[in-house]
Amino acid sequence: MIRQIYFEFRKHFLKLPVCVAVILFLLLDAFQISSVYQEKSIFSMMPEWRAKYENLYPVYGGKITEKKIRNLMAYYRPLKAEGNLHPGREYEEALMLQKCFVAPLQYAYEYQQNAGQIAKRALENADFYQQMGNIYASRKNQKIAGMFSDRRISELRYTEMYQHYLQYDFSVFLVLLLVIYGLVNVFVLEKETEMELLLQTTIHGKRKSAAAKLLASIIFVTAISLLFWLADFLLFGCLFRSFDGGNCPIYAIEYFEASPLSMSLFFCALFAMGMKTVGTLVFGMTVLLLSRLCRNTLFPFVGSIFLIGSCLLAYNADLPSAFNPASLLVCRELFHWVDFIDLAGVPVLTWQFCLGTALLMLTIFSAVILYDRRPGPKGHAFHVQFT
Amino acid sequence: MKVEFQNVSKYYGRKCVLNQFTATLEHGVYGLLGPNGAGKTTLINIFIGILQKSSGRLLIDGQDVEKMGTEFLRHIGYLPQYPQFYKNFTVEDFMAYICVLKDIPKIAGRHRTEELLEMVNLTEHRRKKIGALSGGMRQRLGIAQAMLNSPDILILDEPTAGLDPQERIRFRNLISQFSENRIVLLATHIVPDVEFIANEVLLLKNGILLKQARPVELTQAIAGKVWELTLPDLQMTKQFDAMQISNMIHDADGVHLRMVCENCPGEEASPALPNLEDVFLYYCSGNKD
Secondary structure, X not given: OHHHHHHHHHHHOOOHHHHHHHHHXXXXXXXXXXXXXXXXXXXXXXXXXXXXXXXXXXXXXXEOOHHHHHHHHHHHHHHHHHHHHOOOXXXXXXXXXXXXXXXXXXXXXXXXXXXXXXXXXXXXXXXXXXXXXXXXXXXXXXXXXXXXXXXXXXXXXXXXXXXXXXXXXXXXXXXXXXXXXXXXXXXXXXXXXXXXXXXXXOOOOOHHHHHHHHHHHHHHHHHXXXXXXXXXXXXXXXXXXXXXXXXXXXXXOHHHOEOOOXXXXXXXXXXXXXXXXXXXXXXXHHHHHHXXXXXXXXXHHHHHHHHHXXXXXXXXXXXXXXXXOHHHHOHHHHXXXXXXXXXXXXXXEHHHHHHHHHHHHXXXXXHXXXXXXXXXXXXXXXXXXXX | OOXXXXXXXXXXXXXXXXXXXXXXXXXXXXXXXXXXXXXXXXHHHHHXXXXXXXXXXXXXXXXXXXXXXXXXXXXXXXXXXXXXXXXXXXXXXXHHHHHHHOOOOHHXXXXXXXXXXXXXXXXXXXOOEHHHOOHHHHHHHHHHHHHOOOOOEEEEEOOOOOOOHHHHHXXXXXXXXXXXXXXXXXXXXXXXXXXXXXXXXXXXXXXXXXXXXXXXHHHHHOOOOEEEEEEOOHHHHHHHOOXXXXXXEEEOOEEEEEEEOOOOOOOOOEEOOXXXXXXXXXXXXXXXX
């Protein structure tokens, strides 16, 4: 089976046009990440801040202590006062301190208290809804209370790279294009080259061949996805000149202050890679299914563009996205805030529901691809040439 | 090895494309001959198991093919009508891939590939991409892949279609070479292919088996029904339009006609020795069912 998968992989994906497309898209991706850095990084907009920041980071960064806060404020307040009176170097420095140390430190320092208040209020709500007989709302609030009860940010780290990496989507678009390009031909090629008939007359040319194609396609989609997500991660790290902050919890980034996740930023990045890969796989299997059902390349190609485009448009139009695999591709929204779906009275986090439905779709699509008997004895009635 | 078709029929809705086909095949080359739409490909597709028959039985050495399951596939080698194979594979890659599909162990497959590529004269092209092969080379590769599992039954569907005369002759010789100790079923509407190499001819028309016999028997059967005559000019040939003209040559002496008909077409006509093309014309055009 491994050799069969190898041959299927070679046949469909180890082709010059696919390799060229991957390289071109990686370059395009690098260009786009570079423009994200240019537009969004503090140090790109204020390059002169970097040296100062790098000097102060060992002093005020790392574990947050009362002493560090006192020292920072003792340094910052006079600078700010002076800067307000005589705008100039002091003002610039005070602004840098405000943006890079004071505001993040204040956010981190206050986060524990705010999270505690959310947990407390959620518990009160849970009791209230319990008394009112609204079991679902009560359970939901209990879960929120559990999530927020022990949250704290104990370190001040430079997390700009993670912040922008987790919000970066452009590579998803490129990967989807590659997936369509790579997979649209997988089953159609056999029909267009008349090889389907020959395959059907060999021992491993029927279901095993379909399974090998399916697995080779899964490997291709996963490899392409991971290549791009890892390239994104490395490029962001290199451009922002830091991989620091990986140990901090995801809510150390203000955008994710109400995140349903509590994992570290590094694991969150890995988790996001996984989520996006599952989303890409669902779309990949959709393309593969169309390739399985159609007899020429055009229809699955147009159909794939239409289906995937519709899912992305529906997602952007804020239509319900629990069943839309596009929500996994833009998983920052799922990580952004706590949201539940009522599943027979049980509150399920939206990201869990989306992941579950995506895995279910993957299973169903794979089963249809494997067990579709159209190319078998009955199906051939459609294209036998009567000679 | 013995293959028996017992009353095999195929219907598409009410349309019958194969009607009660009954034949027995043993070692040798069998030419499945018939005009377009006769049911040749349908019969082959039923035989190789990619099309379900509507009724009848198919036996190999007395065993029902349906009960043999995929084991049956070990006995057959198949070359489809217009295979293009995979353009980005080299000849060697393609053979290795077919070895995997046919469940041939790696080492044995490599030896067999070398042997077959040598036989079909493709050894020096083994590293060439299939996309760069000529039509004839591709057909030779096609027969080599069909032979990989050393099948007892070799099924070739229109294998010489689109080949130039030299390649066709080369291909015919290959088929003869491979026919030793096996059944070769060769579907074609190119009569000379069958005439030169077939031990027996199965003549199919409108889904019905008209004849199964050796080529010589078929030609003997229409002895006295093939005529030749020479006419001074082309205008005079019009009187024979209703007849089946198998050949017409125009030269300085006039127009030489060869025709197939039950009775002598004219006083000037002389009887000729029938060939398989005449047989084909006799049975397959008109209403000689």
